[in-house]
Amino acid sequence: MKPLSTGSEALDELLGGGIGRKVLTQIYGAFATGKTTLAAQVGLLNEGKVAYVDTEGGFSPERIALMAESRGIDPERALQKFLLFEPRDFKEQKRMVARLKTVVDESFSLIVVDSITAHYRVEENKSRLLGELGKQLQVLLWLSRKFNLGVIVINQVHFDSKAGVSKPVAEHILGYKCKDILRLDKFSRPNVRVAVLERHRFRPEGGMVYFRITEKGIEDVKDG
Numbered sequence: 001m002k003p004l005s006t007g008s009e010a011l012d013e014l015l016g017g018g019i020g021r022k023v024l025t026q027i028y029g030a031f032a033t034g035k036t037t038l039a040a041q042v043g044l045l046n047e048g049k050v051a052y053v054d055t056e057g058g059f060s061p062e063r064i065a066l067m068a069e070s071r072g073i074d075p076e077r078a079l080q081k082f083l084l085f086e087p088r089d090f091k092e093q094k095r096m097v098a099r100l101k102t103v104v105d106e107s108f109s110l111i112v113v114d115s116i117t118a119h120y121r122v123e124e125n126k127s128r129l130l131g132e133l134g135k136q137l138q139v140l141l142w143l144s145r146k147f148n149l150g151v152i153v154i155n156q157v158h159f160d161s162k163a164g165v166s167k168p169v170a171e172h173i174l175g176y177k178c179k180d181i182l183r184l185d186k187f188s189r190p191n192v193r194v195a196v197l198e199r200h201r202f203r204p205e206g207g208m209v210y211f212r213i214t215e216k217g218i219e220d221v222k223d224g
């Protein structure tokens, strides 16, 4: 089965066709880089239902309805595709991810966890909970393989003062489980963002494309 299109030709090409199935794709970056918009758009534009685990309150039905409308898609029908989970802390997140096993079936094409680390970050005993994070990723991977799904795992960044760079939260465990990793960065032009392929199963790393965030969602930058 084909990968899930992002709706941007440039991004699809970068990703070898789109968001892969049977694999976890990590999308990470600073705030307002377009992570939620991109994940919502993949759900909106592809056949099949979407299980959306929103830990940050960033999921916006109004935004999705607007994106649908400006693309000539019926907003009501678009929103019906999304099944929303809103865990309030890491413990609830654990329960809800486990519950996906009883909820998700062949009628789904995508699972989004937005973000996988927001609740984890504020916990006290992070090293103990790393194993729990790993278990959640394992459930997502299992589901992706069983039902041929795309899974988008959204992640935040933290500033590593020793290295002097921004890094993804829980970099190692997420790096082990996510075979495809896309980083989103801001750019000097308003509404324009840069996507960098940090890792991929069959595409060279370091590839990079620009995209715009508009009323429609994510769009290609046409004028270079």
Ligand SMILES: Nc1ncnc2c1ncn2[C@@H]1O[C@H](COP(=O)(O)OP(=O)(O)OP(=O)(O)O)[C@@H](O)[C@H]1O
Binding pocket: 029, 030, 031, 032, 033, 034, 035, 036, 037, 038, 056, 058, 063, 066, 213, 214, 215, 216
């Ligand atoms: N209707 C719209 N038209 C154009 N741009 C919009 C619209 N709605 C939101 N945006 C832009 O989208 C960007 C936010 O995108 P998004 O929420 O996907 O980012 P994010 O990476 O998920 O951020 P966070 O880490 O805070 O969750 C903002 O720059 C905002 O101005």
Ligand SMILES: [Mg+2]
Binding pocket: 035, 036, 037, 056, 058, 114
């Ligand atoms: Mg977001």
